[in-house]
Amino acid sequence: MALLSLSEIGKRFGATVALAGASFTLEAGEVHALVGANGAGKSTLSRVVSGHIQPDSGTISLDGRLVRFAGAREAIRAGIAIVTQETSLAPDLSVLENIMLPRLGMPGRLDWRAMRHDAERLIARLGAEAGVAVGARVRDLTIGQRQIVEILKALALDSRIIIFDEPTAPLSPHETKLLFGIARTLAAGGHGLVFVSHRLEEIFALSNRVTVLREGKVVADAVPTRELTQGELIRLMVGRELTDIYARADKKTRRERGAPVLQVRHLFAPPRVRDVSFTVHAGEILGLAGLVGAGRSETLETIFGLRPARGGTIELDGKPFAAASPRQAIRAGLGLIPEDRRTQGTVPDFSVRENLLLAHLGAHRGLGLAYRGRDSAVRRLLALLGLPEQRLLDANLLTFSGGMQQKVILARWLVLSPRLLLLDEPTRGVDIATRSSIYALLRHIAAEGVACIVVSSDFEEVIGLADRIVVLSDGVDVTSIPSEMVDIEKLGMFAAPRSSAERTHTVLEGLAERYHGMAFWISIEGGRVFCFDRVGVASAADPGFAGGGFPEITETRIPAALAQRAAGFVTEPGGGLTTLLVPISSGGGHEFGLIGLTLAQPPTDLDARLLARGIAHDLEPEVGREAA
Amino acid sequence: MSETAQAPGRATVHRRFVSRLLHLLATQIELRMVLLIIVVMAVLSRISPYFLTSNNLLNVMDQSVIAGMVALGQTLVILIGGIDLSVGSLTGVSAIVLGLMFPKFGVPAAVLGCLVTGAALGLVNGVIITAGKIAPFVVTLGMMSIGRSMAYVLSGASSIGNIPSSLAALTADSVFGIPVDFLCLIVAYAIAWYFLTFAKGGRTLYAIGSNVEAARIAGLSINLWSIAAYVIAGLMSAVAAVFLTSKILSIDPIGGAGEELDAIAAVVIGGASLFGGRGSIIGTLAGVFIMVFIRNGLNLLNVSPYWQGTAIGSIIIAAVLVERLLSGGRSRA
Numbered sequence: 014m015a016l017l018s019l020s021e022i023g024k025r026f027g028a029t030v031a032l033a034g035a036s037f038t039l040e041a042g043e044v045h046a047l048v049g050a051n052g053a054g055k056s057t058l059s060r061v062v063s064g065h066i067q068p069d070s071g072t073i074s075l076d077g078r079l080v081r082f083a084g085a086r087e088a089i090r091a092g093i094a095i096v097t098q099e100t101s102l103a104p105d106l107s108v109l110e111n112i113m114l115p116r117l118g119m120p121g122r123l124d125w126r127a128m129r130h131d132a133e134r135l136i137a138r139l140g141a142e143a144g145v146a147v148g149a150r151v152r153d154l155t156i157g158q159r160q161i162v163e164i165l166k167a168l169a170l171d172s173r174i175i176i177f178d179e180p181t182a183p184l185s186p187h188e189t190k191l192l193f194g195i196a197r198t199l200a201a202g203g204h205g206l207v208f209v210s211h212r213l214e215e216i217f218a219l220s221n222r223v224t225v226l227r228e229g230k231v232v233a234d235a236v237p238t239r240e241l242t243q244g245e246l247i248r249l250m251v252g253r254e255l256t257d258i259y260a261r262a263d264k265k266t267r268r269e270r271g272a273p274v275l276q277v278r279h280l281f282a283p284p285r286v287r288d289v290s291f292t293v294h295a296g297e298i299l300g301l302a303g304l305v306g307a308g309r310s311e312t313l314e315t316i317f318g319l320r321p322a323r324g325g326t327i328e329l330d331g332k333p334f335a336a337a338s339p340r341q342a343i344r345a346g347l348g349l350i351p352e353d354r355r356t357q358g359t360v361p362d363f364s365v366r367e368n369l370l371l372a373h374l375g376a377h378r379g380l381g382l383a384y385r386g387r388d389s390a391v392r393r394l395l396a397l398l399g400l401p402e403q404r405l406l407d408a409n410l411l412t413f414s415g416g417m418q419q420k421v422i423l424a425r426w427l428v429l430s431p432r433l434l435l436l437d438e439p440t441r442g443v444d445i446a447t448r449s450s451i452y453a454l455l456r457h458i459a460a461e462g463v464a465c466i467v468v469s470s471d472f473e474e475v476i477g478l479a480d481r482i483v484v485l486s487d488g489v490d491v492t493s494i495p496s497e498m499v500d501i502e503k504l505g506m507f508a509a510p511r512s513s514a515e516r517t518h519t520v521l522e523g524l525a526e527r528y529h530g531m532a533f534w535i536s537i538e539g540g541r542v543f544c545f546d547r548v549g550v551a552s553a554a555d556p557g558f559a560g561g562g563f564p565e566i567t568e569t570r571i572p573a574a575l576a577q578r579a580a581g582f583v584t585e586p587g588g589g590l591t592t593l594l595v596p597i598s599s600g601g602g603h604e605f606g607l608i609g610l611t612l613a614q615p616p617t618d619l620d621a622r623l624l625a626r627g628i629a630h631d632l633e634p635e636v637g638r639e640a641a
Numbered sequence: 642m643s644e645t646a647q648a649p650g651r652a653t654v655h656r657r658f659v660s661r662l663l664h665l666l667a668t669q670i671e672l673r674m675v676l677l678i679i680v681v682m683a684v685l686s687r688i689s690p691y692f693l694t695s696n697n698l699l700n701v702m703d704q705s706v707i708a709g710m711v712a713l714g715q716t717l718v719i720l721i722g723g724i725d726l727s728v729g730s731l732t733g734v735s736a737i738v739l740g741l742m743f744p745k746f747g748v749p750a751a752v753l754g755c756l757v758t759g760a761a762l763g764l765v766n767g768v769i770i771t772a773g774k775i776a777p778f779v780v781t782l783g784m785m786s787i788g789r790s791m792a793y794v795l796s797g798a799s800s801i802g803n804i805p806s807s808l809a810a811l812t813a814d815s816v817f818g819i820p821v822d823f824l825c826l827i828v829a830y831a832i833a834w835y836f837l838t839f840a841k842g843g844r845t846l847y848a849i850g851s852n853v854e855a856a857r858i859a860g861l862s863i864n865l866w867s868i869a870a871y872v873i874a875g876l877m878s879a880v881a882a883v884f885l886t887s888k889i890l891s892i893d894p895i896g897g898a899g900e901e902l903d904a905i906a907a908v909v910i911g912g913a914s915l916f917g918g919r920g921s922i923i924g925t926l927a928g929v930f931i932m933v934f935i936r937n938g939l940n941l942l943n944v945s946p947y948w949q950g951t952a953i954g955s956i957i958i959a960a961v962l963v964e965r966l967l968s969g970g971r972s973r974a
Contacts, residue, residue, distance in 0.1 A: 319858070340860035349858055357858055362851040362918040371848065375860025380840055425859070 014077050016041045016205040017062065017093075017174055022071035024057055024229075031057040032068070033229040039174065039205040044196055046220035046238070047209045050250050050473065054229040055209050059176045062207065063095040064088030094167030095176040096160055104152040108132070108145055112165045135168050138202070139195050157188030164195060175199065176207040181215060193219050213243050213505065225249040247473075247501050259452050259477030270480070271295030274330060274433050274464040277316065281324030285311040287488030289325075293433070293464045298455060300479025300496065301468045303508045308488040309468040310352050313435040317349045318342045329433075343376045348426030350419075352437040352468075358422045359410050365421055366391070366406040372425045387428055394424045397457075399450065416447025423454065433464045440474065452478055472501045472508075484508050484561075491545075492561030499543075499563075503536055506545045506606060507561070517608075518546055520631045524610050525549035528619070531556055536606035541565050542575060545606065553613035554590065571611055578607070581621035591615040595625045597632050608632065667967050670912035670920075674927030681934050689941040695818075701930075701937050702823040703812070703888070707732075708903050709826045709929045710881040712911075713833055714763075714874030715904040716925045720837075721870050722850040722917025723777035727766060728878045728904055730788030732897025735759040736882035737792045740801035740892035748807050756879045762788060763875020767868030785901070792894040801892040811887040822884050829880075833922045842866055850917025906953060907932055910960040931956065 017039040024032040032054045039045050049055040060066040062073070064082030073080050075091055082088040085095075102111045110117065112135065113128045132147050145158050145165075154162065160180055167175050177196070181189045196219060200206050208220055216223060217238060223246065225233035233241075233249045273292050280289040285308035293299040301309045314320045316327060318336030327334045329345055336342035339349070351357035360368055369391055370384055377383050395402045398420045410418055419439065426434060436455075440448045455478065459465055469475045475482055476496050483493045484507040492507050499507075517534050524532035531549030533556060535542050547560045557570030566575045574583035574592035584591040592611045608628050666673055686693040711728050718725045735758040742751035766784050770777045812822045837843035845866045848856035857863050881900070886892050911928030913920025935952050 317858075338860070339858055340862070343860040351854070351858055356852070357854040358852075360848050360851045360855050360918075362847060367844070371855065371859040371861075374841055374844060374848075375856075377841060380842070382839060382841060382844060 015039060015074075016076065018074050018077075019058070019062065020072050020074075022058065022061055022068045022073075024054075024061065024066065024068050030229050032061070034071070035226060035229060035231050036071075036234065037062075037224055037231070038235060039207060041173070041203050041205050042200055043221045044200050044206045044208055044219050045235070046216045046223045047207055047226065048216060048223055048246065048250060049226035050471065053226040053250070055226050056178060057229075058226065059095065059178050059207060059209050062088070062174070063093055063176055065095075089170060089172070092171060092173040093176070094163075094170065094172035094174070095178060096163045096167070096180055097178040102151045102159055102162055102166075104150075106151060107147065108149050108151060108154070108162050108165075109147040111151055111162055112147075112169050114166065115170060131169070132165070135165050138168070139164070139198060144191075155188065157192065160192065161195065164199075173203075174205045174207070176209065178209045181210065181212065189215070213246060213502075216246070217243070243502055250473075259474075270297045271462060272330075273328075275316070275334075275466075276328040276331075277312075277325070278327075279325040280312065280315060280322060280327065282311060282315040282320055282322045285488050286315055289485065289488065289490050291483040291490055291493055293466055295432075295462045295464050296459050297481065298459050298465045298467060298479050300475035300482040301466055301485060302472060302475045302482050302504055303485035305470065306487075307485040307508065309485050310437050311488075312485070313349060313437055313466065313468060316342070317347060317435060319349075340375055343372060343429065346429075346432035348372065348429065348431040348434045350422055350426065350434070350436045350439055352441070354415065354418060354422065354442070359418055361409070361411050363410065364407050365410050365413075368410050368421055369394070369425055369428060373428050376429055390428050390430075394427055397427075398424055398454065414447070416443040416451075419443050419451065420447065420454075423451065427458065431463060434458070434466070436465060436467045438469055439467060440469070440471075472504045476501065476504065490561075492563065494563055498541065500538075503538070503543050506534075506536060506543075509545070517632060518548065520608070520628060521546060521548040523631075524608075524628070525551070528610060528612060528616070530554040530610050530612040533558075533560075533609045533611075534606055535609060537566070537575060537578070540567075542569060543606075551613060554611045556590070556592065556609070556611040574609075574611075580625070582616065582619070584615050588615070589613065593621055593624060595628045597629060671923040671927075673967075674911060674924050674931075678927055678930055678934070681931055681938075685934060685938040685941070689938065691941055692938065697937065697941070699820065701933050702820055704937065705929050705933045706812075706820075706822045706826050706884050707881045707888070708900065708907060708932065709926060710829065710877050710884065711897075711900050712904040712907040712925050712929050713829055713922065714870075714877030715901075716833070716908050716911075716913060716920060716922055717837075717846055717870040718777070718874045719905070719908050719913050719915060720846045720850045720917060720920050721867055722853075722915075723770065723867070723870065724781065724905065724915070725763075725766065725871060725874045726778065726781040726901050727762070727784035727788055728874055728881075729897040729900035729902075730785045730792065731759050731762050731875050731878035732882045732885065732900055733792040733894060734762070734788045734795070735879035736886055736892045736896045737796045737801070737894060739882060739886055741795060743805060743808070744803075748805050752808075752883055755882055756876060759879025759882065760872050760876040763872040763878070764868065766875065767871030770871065771864050771867045789894075789898070792896075796892075796894045798894060800894075802890070804886060804890045804892070808883070808887045809890055812884060813887075822887070825884075829877075830922060830926050837922055842869065846870060847918055850914075850919070852918070903932065906957050909957055912960070912964055928960075 015038040019035070019037040021034045021036060022032050023034055035054060035058055037047070037058060047055045047059060057066060061068050064085040064087055067083070080091060082091070103114070109129060109132050112132045116128065117123065129147060136145065136147070139161070145154065145161055151159060151162060164175065180192060196206055196208070210216055220238045222235045223233065223238050223241060224231060224235050225246070227250065271294050274295050276292045278290050280286055285306070287308070289308065289312050291299065301312065303309050311320065315322050318338045318341055322335065334345060336345065360371060363371070370387055373387050374382065392402060400417070400420065410421060423439070440451055443451065455465055467475070467479060476499060479496045481493060482496050482499060482504065484491050484504065486508055521532035521534065524530070525548045529551050531547060531551060531554045533547040534545045536545070541563055542558055544558045544560055544562045547558070555570060557568065558564050566572050569575060571585055571590050571592045573585050574594060577583050578594055582591050582593050590611055590613065592609055595608045597605050597608055666676070691697055711732065715725055715728060735755045738758045739751050739755035742754045762784065766781055769775060770780050812820065814821045816824060837846065845856065845861045848861055849863055849867060853863060878897070882897065885896055907928035908920065908925050909915065910931055911920065911924030913924065932953055935956065936949055939949055939952060
């Protein structure tokens, strides 16, 4: 019998359908991944399970008995706990007090010694690696350690079901690994774990089964993870019908991009932005992709004058440009749609009209408002956005949907006819219909010659929307690639934080040094090499591509080796460069590209098979499924 | 369906009118406040025949000037989500400056010195709060203590008398039967209303209080106008000091004590949110009047003055409660 089973769950928020008859079952002892694109309903579903949200329809049963949670407290009592990025711990209490918080609320004297003993027993259950001291103050812990405390708190309450809601986004690779170890220990001990994520790598590394949600419906119900490939999973998440929402211009018009508008060279704005260079042209939509913490938002904020640049140069129309404040940036023709609409975008006490004219007010020189002068622009924009004019202008912005609010904030900048728009997660929390119209709008303004830089965590969106993609990783730009040449997997490998790809990098360094050649991590597709990392100083062994490069095989210096992909060393015709390529894969058999070693001369005393096995072995813990 | 085809009946028109009025009442703070004042006046004139006499109304006008001036500055500070606890002390210290200056430099220079003192100390508040990113409550609490202490130090803890008649004329004279100081109050509020409604600075104050990050990204001058709010609050404290001196014809280092609480109370009764972004200058003026009316009414009814605090306090709490109910829980204060 299933530990937990949800059937035909429906939930609406206002006009938005978050869940449309979604079902889900969880068995004891499994890690069940709940997967979907942004807005697919996975967080809503997990919050239904945790009692934070009450469904409009459908049933929940626990151990075969129907249950109904009026709130999170009841779900906790029934043995269901949720671990999220933002933990619900009391930062000024100790780890012990947090773990035992429910006991502090009970009448009678506290038995501190018994509590300490119980807490230490729980920590021991997670393994010595958990590494949290019961006496530490929660404020002093890292986010990863806080999540472990949250898990301990759940265990102290005898929770049998633990939901992990995108827990790894803020974690370091080491912390992620630790968390996965704990998750496996818990599953082995008979707990049922729900793992909500959109990181494919992690889903394949951790989960036993996968349920995929799309637009509130289940499109793949509890499929064993090993029966899926990454490509299939992505197709399930995104669905074919989504591909045309990006309103892509056809290739011909896209080629005609204008003059460079903004040129960023070696931008340095610590701590997040370390060395970022790119150029965006008039009429071009440039995607800025990367993982959380890669420095994308910070790059935009530095350009816009919200944070100081400590090094590098920015040129606007070929002239040096350094905005000391947003006002200077705005007067130079820039606009910024910030990441968090609620805290950085909307002015809740202003009408829609004043929200629309907020950037105008900032740019306006003079003591008055000069709202009248913008009346015709406002009317034109409202028509363009498909917003009803009269009803809307005097109304409070907060009474409208998130998508509508986002349109108004976008329009706030269009009032000023900007030359360069910086958009930070422009479709976060926006329903799919509005997303599609925002994409169309961006295409429209790009076609009018406006340069756009779009930051998005949604790789699918970046690929669909942008003409060209610059990938940031740990504050450094690693590649600049036309969007039609790249897919989600490759973007993910480019974006892998240099710190988490450290093991790969270390292996490459070892190879390059030991054999005096060049070692690299690549992927080959459609006659093209995508190079994610390259190490080595022996220029004689240069394979003809560097990290971030994506040349055609014929353009490289090792075309024969790349074309053959043989098991042993391949020497290029005419002698000289000799290359060994080793495919690497996760435990589930999914390809993670190739590790290559190019030498200036054919080796005399190297056993290719042994070397390949060594490389695969060295990399296994990084990309493969770890032994528990 | 057939109903819509006919001309709307009288009952429908009536219902529409009522619902429209209720809607206006729910959305317009100003309208609500004016209505409340009319109700308070009606009730008071009912219980005391003396209330609506011109003598008493002059008395009420007279009493509203000082609180009104201070509350004006306080409104701007509260609109940006700040608070100024130092306004009473600033009235005290700038009055002392006025008193020390007029014997030597004459009344115009002394008034100027008084106003500069208030504005300068307000500037100190604003700069420390904005540049030092310190909670306004803490900074102005400190300034409250410093201001009062300076008032004692500068005056040698004694009162100053012999106020020149030109100063006294400010509160003694009247134009068309309305006292000059009350006219000044109305003019000040009219300017403030115009500023808050039609000037970039005024809208910036609202935007800062409502969402400072959004305002910053939109290129508004956050620091400039945040500091300006405290400067104006200090300046209005000094204006109040001039009128206070003119009225009581003596300057005492304790002058203006407790004004800050009256000012905050008037702003809150007037419908402003202590979290900023919401409030109106007309609401504040109405709040001032309501407080003065209640005090005046209690006096007329021969109620012990010790009850005044209870009455005013209850009104403050009731006002915030009503605001919350009307704004459907959106209110944040």
